[in-house]
Amino acid sequence: MQYFFYENLEGSAFAFGEEESKHCIKVLRHKRGDTLQLIDGKGNWAEALIEEEHPKHCSGKITKRVHHAPTMPYHFTLSIAPTKQHERMDWLVEKAVEMGVHCIQFIQCKNSERPKINLERLHKIAISALKQSKQFYLPTFKPLVPLETALSTATQDLKLIAYCLSAQDQSLYAYLQQRPSHIHLLVGPEGDFTPAEVALALENGFNTCSLGPHILRTETAALYALAASAAVLGQTKP
Amino acid sequence: MQYFFYENLEGSAFAFGEEESKHCIKVLRHKRGDTLQLIDGKGNWAEALIEEEHPKHCSGKITKRVHHAPTMPYHFTLSIAPTKQHERMDWLVEKAVEMGVHCIQFIQCKNSERPKINLERLHKIAISALKQSKQFYLPTFKPLVPLETALSTATQDLKLIAYCLSAQDQSLYAYLQQRPSHIHLLVGPEGDFTPAEVALALENGFNTCSLGPHILRTETAALYALAASAAVLGQTKP
Known part of the structure; x- marks a missing residue:
């Protein structure tokens, strides 16, 4: 059954905005008395009953609420330079959410071709x-900041930087085998990080990390790391 | 420097087709006497000299040739049901090639929404x-075949099937730790494999495999497995 998104599941009622109302009433043709499943993106799931089936302001009452613990036993922050084509960031976000990510931060680098997001x-x-x-x-999204700002505010246990010339460095898999609880990965723009940017990251406690022998696009590098982390750290079963 | 694709690097000359000629001469504005780098997709890299800078039939001679050994120490065959939106298959192929894949085969399942590719x-x-x-x-591409055909012709060492209800099964990571040399993964359509299809796969020596607790889209499931395999098996350095 389809989930609906409603940010405030603490109270006893819900009142959708225009978009979710339209989707619920006009697209999915839900009626007064129908049961819905709501999520708030903060761990809560609720069962709710439609009382007003209005296509612009659908509302009702919450009948049941369950709080779910996080499924990911590790924390992943991705700092990434936006790609020139915004479609590549669109699908990165879709895939990152599916695979599991906690924070996506956008960074402005010397070779960035896109100054906004x-x-x-x-x-x-x-x-x-x-x-x-x-x-x-x-996940939380953080607005575009200069790389320097992202570096100086990074507090994660395992801080990694992936760049094109890092293929000979320690592999991501070797880092993952240390079973870090918090990972922060930096992925640069299409033109890569400059040597000065890599040096600055190292000064700030980041480690260079290889994502294998192939040259990956910006968004592919991020996806590779998210998938590998989910596969290695995300499984509670062996 | 940019690579050009030319299927036959065995001889001493090259003669691009219309598309590659246009790209080389009109888009990148290469001239007679320029040096190009060519690949054939079969391990060969060559250096070549433009002799005829024609925008529709650019040609020249091959001056140097190097054969490269494969970078991937394992073999990955992906059998996947085409998604409803062809864009999702487009980017799956792009990402699969970047991460590393040997064969992509398309399968027709009971719940497939797209009968062609x-x-x-x-x-x-x-x-x-x-x-x-x-x-x-x-990678090689194989045309759409019924799932039954894909199952009966599979010869890989490690044969895996991922489906939505397999979250409790042995994880992909546990399988990868056995360091298989040949992997064959089946990924189903948006409506998933039917229980009968899963049973048929098991009869044909496939093992159910968990890709973690989240429900992944068809193309995300494939990407997750390709990335995890590349991270775990693809690194020659520890």
Whole structure:
């Protein structure tokens, strides 16, 4: 059954905004008295009953609520330079949410070709991916900041930087075998990090990390690392 | 430097078709006497000299040739049901090539929503991804066949099937730790494999395999497995 997104599941009622109302009433043709499943992106799932089936302001009462613990036994922060084509960031966000990510931060690097990012659009894509993959935790998005800012505020246990010339460095898999609880990965723009940027990252406690022998696009590098982390760290069963 | 694709690097000359000629002469504005780097998707890299700079039939001679050994120490065959939106298969192919895959086979399942696939289009996307990621081996593509045919012709060591209810089964990572040399993974359509299809796969020596607790889209499931395999098996360094 389809999930609906509603940010405030603490109270006893829900009142959808225009978009979710339209989707619920006009697209999925739900009626007064129908039961819905709601998520808030903060771990809560609720069962709710439609009382007003209005296509612009559908509302009702919450009949049951369950809090879910996070499914991911590790924390992943991705700092990434936006790609020139925004479609590549769209699908990165969709796939990152499906695979599991806690925070996506956008960074401005010397070779960045795109100086801005539409966070509202990416937030919507993330909600849609969350519903589709039946998860309960929405990642946080941080606006575009200069690389220096991202470096100086990084507090994670395992801080990694992947760049094109790092193929000979320690592999991501070797780092994952140390079973870190918090990972922070930096992925550079299409033109890569400059040597000065890599040096600055190292000064700030980041380690260079190989993502294998192939040259990966920006968004592929991020996906590779998210998938490998989910496969190695995300399984509670052996 | 950019790679050009030319299927026959065995001889002493090259003669591009219309598309590669246009790209080389009109888009990148190469001239007579320029040096190019060519790949054939079969492990060969060559240096070549333009002799005729024609925008429709650019040709020249091959001046140097190097054969590269495969970079991937394992073999991965992906059998996947085409998604409803062909864009999702387009980017799966791009990402699969970047991460590393040997064979992509398309399967027709009971819940498949798309009865055909444009192999020529996907072949072009694969060539483009190969050039961009500076690799030498193009995966093979196999046309859409009924699942039964794919099952009965599978000969790989490690035969896996991923489906939505397999989250409790042995994890992909546990299988990868056995360091298989040949993997064959089946990924079903948006509506998933039917229980009868899963049973048939098991009869044919396939093992159910968990890709973690989240419900992944068809193309995400394939990507997750390709990335995890590359991370765990693809690194020659520890």
